[in-house]
Every structure is written in structure tokens, then in C-alpha cells.
């Protein structure tokens with residue numbers, strides 16, 4: 001089938017490449033000529049495992065092309081996927097629909113044949129209905145365009161796998177025939193047994209925000225439990241394991257630590273709150289405010305604990321930060337808890353040294369203050385404290401004996417609960433984490449300090465959300 005993918009950011013680039021990979025003839029469209037050039041040459045403009053390979057394979061095979069021209073897109077196919085971003089508005093919690101609206105407004109008058117426009121971006125419930133009116137107003141006489149919503153659930157770092165083998169396909173449409181067409185598009189996935197849920201547009205839009213709200217709630221729930229663990233000496237990791245054995249709960253998304261960030265979960269729960277308020281049902285989802293608050297509090301707790309581990313002051317201290325991206329296997333630093341903590345500590349005047357396997361360039365742009373390193377040893381040399389803030393696999397492979405030889409003080413704060421604390425402890429490290437007691441009796445510190453876990457207090461670390 002011939003189709004276009006409008007918007008080649010994270011979602012669009014992966015969707016376009018995967019649609020070509022399952023055999024469709026795909027034209028990707030973006031206003032950014034630089035990005036179009038990169039993609040057309042088979043290069044991914046961001047770090048995503050597996051994407052360069054399928055981009056190269058499909059551009060070479062001639063099944064995947066890119067353009068900046070919406071007119072070319074209108075001419076190329078009758079099926080258009082809209083994958084542009086819906087960021088948080090700068091002045092409120094709501095989603096900014098400017099890009100989606102611009103695509104619909106731009107495309108409608110260019111259509112010369114009956115077409116189907118399928119939105120994939122995360123949007124507030126009710127958007128399909130308003131876009132459908134908008135597109136109808138822009139069409140040439142005699143041309144018809146249907147609009148449907150088909151949300152995408154891909155995770156960064158697993159985007160290719162999530163697109164080719166999704167947990168489910170959800171399509172919200174009103175007109176008959178839309179379902180049939182999309183079943184054809186996704187035929188290889190359906191044949192492989194992926195469940196297909198055909199529904200109305202409002203339900204489809206809601207599935208996405210509800211899923212992200214649920215995941216965010218799960219993370220904040222376990223982080224709230226981590227605070228209770230800190231107050232009682234209980235261990236949040238064991239608690240999560242024990243809870244997770246209950247099949248009704250499940251262990252995934254119960255990893256306590258620095259909390260969630262990135263371009264989706266934080267902005268999606270805020271946009272959901274804003275939309276619910278517009279619909280006069282804000283009270284129904286007011287718990288999401290607490291989910292957001294608990295999440296941001298983990299950043300502050302981490303900074304507070306770091307300060308205490310350094311003897312209640314960052315002044316004159318050298319702090320090594322392992323990880324800048326919001327999660328491993330990504331170079332994305334949008335709303336990154338790790339970078340937020342690094343920023344807060346750097347703002348105290350401490351000497352902050354950051355390492356990240358893939359996110360250094362983006363981190364440097366977002367936060368110019370700290371020193372950045374491509375080598376873990378360089379970042380940790382002479383450190384008074386090592387902060388483990390993003391759980392990249394390679395940090396778990398660090399030899400703590402070797403590392404202890406180059407730091408000034410062997411203290412590590414594992415804010416992702418991902419290091420093997422027994423091994424680090426045995427190598428002479430003082431290991432701390434959120435929601436977990438000491439692995440074994442604390443080794444003597446040169447300065448004789450007793451370190452206590454802080455409770456949430458003091459100024460917020462993350463920028464306050466409007």
C-alpha cells in the first residue's frame with residue numbers, strides 16, 4: 001500500500017521505517033529539511049536501537065523516501081498518518097495542538113481524491129472530532145476526507161520492536177471502511193496475533209492517555225512506598241518483588257528511584273488533567289496531581305540525600321553523575337530526572353562531572369554548566385560522591401574495585417536501585433539508595449559522618465509546573 005507519514009520526529013521516523021519494512025511504499029514528510037536529508041540518507045537523527053538498520057534497508061530498497069513537500073504527500077497517497085508532536089504548552093498544563101492543526105489545515109486543500117487521515121500523536125480526548133470539522137472546512141469541493149485515531153504506544157529504546165510487534169492496535173473511527181483499510185495496513189501484525197481493538201475516536205484517544213497515566217501512577221506509587229521504607233527501615237526493592245508476584249499487580253513499572261521523565265509521561269498526565277478540567281471532570285483525575293508531585297519529589301530527595309552524604313554541603317565538592325538521559329538506550333534528555341538533579345547540584349557551585357553513553361550532546365545543550373565526559377573513569381576521578389542516575393547497562397558492568405581507586409571518597413548514591421550493592425559494598429563503597437536500608441553495617445567514613453535518609457522537605461528541585 002502507498003501511505004505517507006507526516007512528521008518524522010521520534011514517532012514518525014520509526015513509524016515510517018517500520019511501515020516500509022512490512023512492505024508498504026512510504027513517503028515521510030517533515031518541515032525540517034536537515035532531518036529529511038538525514039533520513040533520506042538512511043541515518044537516524046536520534047539514538048534508537050535497530051532504527052538505522054531498517055532505515056538503511058528500506059531507503060536502499062526504494063520503499064522509503066522523504067520530502068518537505070506536503071503537496072507531494074497529497075499527490076503520493078490517499079492514506080496519511082499524522083505523527084507530529086503535541087508538547088506541553090509553555091503557559092499551561094495543556095497539550096499544544098498547533099502542529100497537528102497545521103498539518104490538517106495544510107493538507108486539506110491539497111487533497112484531490114478521497115482520503116483517510118490517521119492521527120497517531122497523543123492528543124486530548126475530543127481532538128479527532130474537532131479536527132474532523134477542521135479538515136472538512138478546508139477541502140476542495142467534491143473531495144472527502146475521513147479522519148481516524150490510531151494511538152502509538154512505543155517506548156524509546158524499544159521503538160522498533162514496539163512498532164513491529166505492538167501489545168495491541170487501537171483504532172478509533174466513525175465511518176465504516178476505515179477499520180478495513182487499517183486492518184490491511186497492519187495485516188502482518190494481525191497475522192502474527194496482535195490484538196486489534198476497533199472503537200470510537202474518543203475511546204482510542206483516551207486509551208493512550210489512560211495507559212500513560214496508569215504507568216505514571218504505578219511508578220509514583222512505588223516511589224511513595226520508598227519514602228515509607230526510608231521512614232521505617234523497610235526495603236522497597238523486596239516490597240516491589242513481593243507485590244509483583246501478584247499477577248493482578250505485576251512487577252513491571254514498580255522500580256523505585258528517581259522517577260519518570262521524558263517527552264511523554266510527565267506532559268501526558270498534565271495534559272490529561274488540563275483536559276479533564278475543561279470537561280468539568282477535573283476532580284475525577286485529581287490524583288494525577290499527586291502522581292506528578294510524588295514524581296518530582298524524588299528529584300529533591302536525591303539532591304537532599306546527596307547533600308547529606310557530602311556532610312550537608314556541596315561547597316568545594318566534586319560530584320560524578322552517571323547518566324544524563326531520562327532512561328537508558330536513549331539520547332533524550334527531555335524532562336530528564338538525572339539532568340534535573342545534575343542542574344540542581346551544579347547550581348550550588350559544586351564541581352559536577354557528567355557521563356552518559358549517548359546523551360552528552362543533548363545534555364550539553366540543555367545544561368551547559370557541568371563538565372561532560374565520554375569516559376566513566378574521567379567523570380569519576382577524584383569524586384567525593386558518585387551519583388548513579390540513569391540505569392545504563394554499562395554502569396552495572398563497572399568494576400567497583402577499580403573505580404574506588406580513582407575517587408576521593410568511595411560513596412555511591414544509586415538513585416535507580418540498579419547496581420549490585422553487595423558487590424559495591426564488598427569493594428569498600430558506602431552505598432546508599434532511595435527506599436532501601438544499608439546493605440550491611442556502614443563502613444567507617446574518613447570524616448566520621450553519620451548519614452541519615454532525608455524526608456521530603458526544602459525547595460523543589462524540578463522547575464515548578466504551572
Ligand code: UDX
Pocket residue numbers: 152153154155156157212215219252253254255256257258259260261262263264265326327
Ligand atoms: C512511555 C510509555 O511507556 C509508552 O507506552 C508511550 O508510548 C510513551 O511514554 P517512554 O517515555 O519511552 O514510554 O519511557 P518508559 O519506558 O515508559 O519510561 C518512562 C520513565 O519512567 C523513565 O524515566 C523511566 O526511567 C521511568 N521508570 C520506568 C521508572 O522510574 N520506574 C519504572 O519502574 C519504570
